[in-house]
Amino acid sequence: MPEPSQDRDSATRALLMDAARRAADYRDADAGRERPVIGYAEAVAAFDGELPARGEEPHAVLDALVRAAEPGLHSTTGPRFFGWVIGSSHPVGVAADWLTSAWGQNTANHVAAPAAAAAETVAARWLLELLRLPADASVGFVTGATMANFVGLAAARGEVLRRAGWDVAERGLFGAPPVRVVIGDEAHSTVFSALNYLGFGRESLVRVPTDAQGAIRPDAFAQALPRQGPLIVVTQAGQLNTGAFDPHDSLVPLAKARGAWVHVDGAFGLWARACPSRAALARGVELADSWATDGHKWLQTPFDCGYAIVRDGEAHRRAMTIAASYLPPVQGGERDPSHHVPELSRRARGFSTWALLRHFGRDGVAEMVERHCALARRLADRLAAEPGVAVLNDVVLNxxxxRFGADRDMAAGDAATLATIAAIQAEGTCFAGGAKWRGRWAMRVSIIGAATCAADIDRSAEAMIACWRSVASAAAQG
Ligand SMILES: Cc1ncc(COP(=O)(O)O)c(C=O)c1O
Incomplete structure (x- = not known):
């Protein structure tokens, strides 16, 4: 039997307050946490059990969820998590995201969700201003940079084929004029996936060699550009391993002279444009046709949040618009969120984006990017001063x-690096993972958590060096 409405209201309130208290407890503890996390198999065991025949009381469910989940949660919201490139889900974004869930708006269109659609409209304008991209570009609020690349490249595919007299929406890809895609050898793996979803197999790609930092070499690029036919060029602002930028100010004009659509993957690097001291790295990026970036990296929104930005709004909408008789028409200049992304029903990502842009402001974003870049330099200097440790990249960004055991041969250096990474993860002061760079293992560090400060870096450097020393002395003894 349904509960009377007053009981239901107070039960809802008690449950949400309970969740809020547990979330706050977790965040308090996470700020200074130093313990390793259980692995996948243990985590499955923690959640496992028979499908319940009878439903359980809400607070008991929350309690069970927290007990099962917390041992397997990496400290990604804390100040010393340097794995992958993971923003820290800033409390203001989390609070806005709680409200987003509580409000339960389906952000498909401006009639079903006027406030959610409006928040996207304004947040989009602010994003373009902050990233110094064309004010009339259109923005799709997607799950992350993978989908932002997909959307930008879908618009690119449609437009270069349209210019070649082929309507891809009408005729599909079979029999279409071949489209070539020129892309740097060190592009992110998800860009290759996005291209694949769009029907571009490996044979349609022209991969351009890169320099020691993973940036496209302009000489190789000029040679690689096909002389005719529909063409898409994919560049990168912020290489995953090194933070390097392709030289857009020379590449983009060359590509445009050849009639190409230029798409930039700037999952985290695009945010350099919001920081006056780093903006020069991304010079020329504004000349491109589409851009992909993340909210859940440098803007610190909770997952999942990314932005697909397209200069030609019509090309963007041609690639993404979902039309049906039951969906409202856009008549008076309204913006329907679903016309810019692959999905119809979805979360209202504009709320947390709007809230964080409002909280940080232009100055706050610039300060954060600058601080992270300076901290990356500080950590690099500390580590490089230690015998046997080398920093492999030019630290231009975050x-x-x-490399540990940098003075040893390849196999011994790989072993020392992997052993040191494992020791650092087990010790727990901070977290960093491994990556292969140019055939050698390295520890990859990404400084991108909102709260990370100099004391966190110094403490982490000490822990990393202590781990390396113990690995080195164990190797010397054994
Ligand atoms: C350069 C680059 N592109 C794309 C991606 C994919 O982003 P997401 O995981 O948000 O889809 C990443 C993720 O780290 C990245 O660094």
């Missing part, structure tokens, strides 16, 4: 590649 990414660092560190």
């Amino acid at each position: 990414q660092l590649l560190v």
Whole structure:
């Protein structure tokens, strides 16, 4: 039997307050946490059990969820998590995201969700201003950079084929004029996936060699550009391992002269444009046709949040618009969120984006990017001063590649690096993972958590060096 409405209201309130208290407890503890996390198999065991025949009381469910989940949660919201490139889900974004869930808006269109659609409209304008991209570009609020690349490249595919007299929406890809895609050898793996979803197999790609930092070499690029036919060029602002930028100010004009659509993957690096001291790295990026970036990296929104930005709004909408008789028409200049992304029903990502842009402001974002870049340099200097440790990349942004046993041969250096990474993860002061760079293992460090400060870096450097020393002395003894 349904509960009377007053009981239901107070039960809902008690449950949400309970969740809020547990979330706050977790975040308090996470700020200074130093313990390793259980692995996948143990985590499955923690959640496992028979499908319940009878439903359980809400607080008991929350309690069970927290007990099962917390041992397997990496400290990604804490100040010393340097794995992959993971923003820290800033409390303001989390609070806005709670409200987003509580409000339960389906952000398909402006009639079903006027406030959610409006928040996207304004947040989109602010994003373009902050990233110094064309004010009339259109923005799709997607799950992350993978989908942002997909959307930008879908618009690219449709437009270069349209210019070649082929309507891809009408005729599909079979029999279409071949489209070539020129892309750097060190592009992110998800860009290759996005291209694949769009029907571009490996044979349609022209991969361009890169320099020691993973940036496209302009000489190789000029040679690689096909002389005719529909063409898409994919560049990168912020290489995952090194933070390097392709030289857009020379590449983009060359590509445009050849009639190409230029798409930039700037999952985290695009945010350099919001920081006056780093903006020069991304010079020329604004000349491109589409851009992909994340909210859940440098803007610190909770997962999942990314932005697909397209200069030609019509090309964007041609690639993404979902039309049906039951969906409202856009008549008076309204913006329907679903016309810019692959999905119809979805979360209202504009709320947390709007809230964080409002909280940080232009100055706050610039300060954060600048601080993270300076901290990456600080960590690089500390580590490089230690015998046997080398920093493999030019630290231009927030990414660092560190090799332990750098004075040893390839196999011994790989073993020392992997052993040191494992020791650092087990010790727990901070977290960093491994990556292969140019055939050698390295520890990859990404400084991107909102709260990370100099004391966190110094403490982490000490822990990393202590781990390396113990690995080195164990190797010397054994
Ligand atoms: C350069 C680059 N592109 C794309 C991606 C994929 O982003 P997401 O995981 O948000 O889809 C990443 C993720 O780290 C990245 O660094």
